[in-house]
Amino acid sequence: MTSTARRGRSSAVAAGPAVLWFLLFMIAPLVVLFVVSVGVRGPGGGYLPGFTLANYGELETRLVPILNTVRFSLIGTAVTLVVAYPLAYYLAMKAGRMRMVLLALIIVPFWTSMLIRTYAWIFLLGNNGIPEVLSTLGLADDLRLLNTPFAIVIGIVYNYLPLMLLPIYVSLERIDPSLRAASKDLGADRLATFRQVTLPLSAPGVLSGCLLVFIPVMGEYLIPVLLGGGRSYFLGNALADLFLQSRNWPLGAALAGSFILLMSFVVVGYSRLTRRLAGPLPTEGVL
Amino acid sequence: MKTARFDRLLSGYALLVYLFLFVPIAVVVVFSFNSGRHVTQLEGLSLTWYEQAWTDPFILEALRNSLQISTASAVIATLFGTAAAIGVTGLRPRAQRTIEMMTYVAVVIPAIVLGLSLLLAFVTFADWLNPWLAYLWPGDTPPELGLGKISVIAGESVFGIAVVMIVLKARIAQMDASLRNASADLYAPPLRTLFQVTLPQLGSAIFGGFILAFTFAFDDFIIAFFTRGQSQTLPILLFSSIRRGVSPAINAIASVLILVTLLALLLALFVLTRRGRSTAGAIPEESAQEPPARGGGSPASGTPSGGQARVADPQPERVRR
Structure with a gap:
């Protein structure tokens, strides 16, 4: 009895510093964020204590970046899914012995700095990059790629592909090959097997991949600034401007606070929904 | 017949995606060796831009800051994260769930939100x-x-601690509890079990966590962007020069950053997979290699079953760490 109590105490001591760190540098700042969001803007920017909901009312004026961000995040997530799924299928079903190497190769670029990955596309999409190559080949003249919505979507797909691919790969890889064999034996052709067996069984991977991409893209700053040329104003740009340029902290805090709340709702609602949709799926529906 | 064509199509597609992933990075690296002033015309190989970057006091200052910041936060993350990952297993389920929840939040919270919350908190408290x-x-x-x-x-460090804890949690789950129990049964005090049994088994995972935390901090832009005040880091310097326009010197800095990250990552991958294989049920093999280095070990330690005997052996000379 005493020894378990002592063990509990030493465990608490061991976990203490990390917990303290989280409390001081993650939880407390989030509390401060919500406190500032109901405060008043100071004369030279910054913050004065107070209690008002005016900042949340003023959010209406920032509706454009919010809607912009949601739209681009949805489109970007969808395109990433379309690009990632066939590759995940290839890796799980066809890659054979090279599988682990190929998987590692997917992750390698992901670990290099996101700034550099995005910069690389400025380089490629800029006037002297792909557009020039295309016009030299006589394929297209005066093509503008950089600072367009297209560039933003490319940036999203490029930076977040692994987050979509890995969960899909895992769920595809777990599928019992005998299920697909059974489907074939029962006379289903490739497409029918894919539609009725493979796709439903990989649904959990697809759903979690979409969430894993959607969340960080919603908070994206670098991609819209560098590839969108600031034309498509994102939530991230709006926040950076409010905090670092115009220094309207209470409004910025209100925007960030509602962003956090919105994302929490999305995460909770989404996981409820997926549990209902994809929960009973594995094997039961097929057998 | 049709299947073969489909497979070929799929392989071709996979190749395209891999090109899509690697060509952009390769282009940046290749152009960093370009000798000409023109960013987009390859004129010849040279190290001019590296030389220029290496003699620029601003770049060097930023590099020094980046290294200091990422080393410090990786050390903090490794110490606190390791202690917490081991300690959390001895806590009550509710406390465990709370800590797990915090780790989860630290990973999924958008960096921009964490960055600006930290900005607010630091400035407010500094004002007080x-x-x-x-x-x-x-x-x-x-x-x-x-x-x-x-x-x-x-x-x-917030993200770093979470990463270290997640890496270690996976390894602790794989770990054979019987080794720890055997140590306790043989009257090893808990701290000694920790240093002789638990930590050696976790060594590679701890190192892997350190490297991941380091590369994250070294490459991070957003959190530093909000919390840096007047200090410059390499990614931030890079960002401001990119906004002024592309230049070959940027390519050189970017290539160095890519190289540092990739080397660290390869090292981590190497250590993690090598050790991962050897702990996954091959502990005897490890013990068979170790006794010579330890000098007169117990007689059993040379045999395949020596893993447990070694751990249990209460000779005082083993207390080295």
Whole structure:
């Protein structure tokens, strides 16, 4: 009895510093964020204590970046899914012995700095990059790629592909090959097997991949600034401007606070929904 | 027949995606060796841009800051994260769930939200504390709290601790509890079990966690962007020069960053997979290699079953760490 109590105490001591760190540098700042969001803007920017909901009312004026961000995040997530799924299928079903190497190769670029990955596309999409190559080949003249919505979507797909691919790969890889064999034996052709067996069984991977991409893209700053040329104003740009340029902290805090709340709702609602949709799926529906 | 064509199509597609992934990075690296001033015309190989970057005092300053920040936050993350990952297993389920929840939040919270919350918190608290410091300080020039390297380190460590804890949690779950139990049964005090049984088994995972935390902090832009105050880091310097326009010198810095990250990552991958294989049920093999280095071990340690005997052996000379 005493020894378990002592063990509990030493465990608490061991976990203490990390917990303290989280409390001081993650939880407390989030509390401060919500406190500032109901405060008043100071004369030279910054913050004065107070209690008002005016900042949340003023959010209406920032509706454009919010809607912009949601739209681009949805489109970007969808395109990433379309690009990632066939590759995940290839890796799980066809890659054979090279599988682990190929998987590692997917992750390698992901670990290099996101700034550099995005910069690389400025380089490629800029006037002297792909557009020039295309016009030299006589394929297209005066093509503008950089600072367009297209560039933003490319940036999203490029930076977040692994987050979509890995969960899909895992769920595809777990599928019992005998299920697909059974489907074939029962006379289903490739497409029918894919539609009725493979796709439903990989649904959990697809759903979690979409969430894993959607969340960080919603908070994206670098991609819209560098590839969108600031034309498509994102939530991230709006926040950076409010905090670092115009220094309207209470409004910025209100925007960030509602962003956090919105994302929490999305995460909770989404996981409820997926549990209902994809929960009973594995094997039961097929057998 | 049709299947073969489909497979070929799929392989071709996979190849395209891999090109899509690697060509952009390769282009940046190749152009960093370009000798000409023109960013987009390859004229010849040279190291001009590396030389220029290497002699630029601003770049060097930023590099030094980046290395300091990422080393400090990786050390913090490794110490605290390791202690917590081991300690959490001895806590009550509710406390375990709470800590797991915090780790989860630290990973999924958008970096921009964490960054600006930290900015607010640091500035607010510095505003409160600075008058007190000035009042209480014995000398004439009291220190002023504010944004700087310290605040960046604090922010980067949040994610780092979470990463270390997640890496270690996976390894602890794989770990054979019987080794720890055997150690306890043989009257090893808990701390000795920790240093002789638990930590050696976790060594590679701890190192892997350190490297991941380091590369994250080294590459991070967003958290540093909000919490840096006047200090410069390499990604931030890179960002401001990119906004002024592309230049070959940027390619050189970017290539160095890519190289540092990839080397660290390869190292981590190597250590993690090598050790992962050897602990996954091959502990005897490890013990068979180790006895010579330890000098007169117990007679059983040379045999395949020596893993447990070694761990259980209560000879005092083993207390080395």
